[in-house]
Amino acid sequence: MDCPFCGTEMIHGYLNCGNTIWSERKHRISTLPDGKEKFALHLEVPVLSPNHVESYCCPKCKKIIIDSSDYENNFD
Numbered sequence: 001m002d003c004p005f006c007g008t009e010m011i012h013g014y015l016n017c018g019n020t021i022w023s024e025r026k027h028r029i030s031t032l033p034d035g036k037e038k039f040a041l042h043l044e045v046p047v048l049s050p051n052h053v054e055s056y057c058c059p060k061c062k063k064i065i066i067d068s069s070d071y072e073n074n075f076d
């Protein structure tokens with residue numbers, strides 16, 4: 001995949017992460033959604049090893065692209 005920002009070929013890899021949420025607001029303590037916010041990429045604390053979220057990183061401009069469609073969200 002070429003970077004949509006600068007055109008450089010992106011590097012395939014994984015976001016290795018624990019509990020995670022993309023949200024329109026900042027979470028101060030927990031990463032649980034409160035029912036009013038829009039959220040995506042909601043992942044609970046992993047049991048054995050970090051979560052592995054397939055993604056691409058641009059080696060030039062350092063942007064990371066994640067297809068979050070396979071993860072919990074409330075956009076539907």
Ligand SMILES: [Zn+2]
Pocket residue numbers: 003004005006007008058059060061062063
């Ligand atoms: Zn780039």
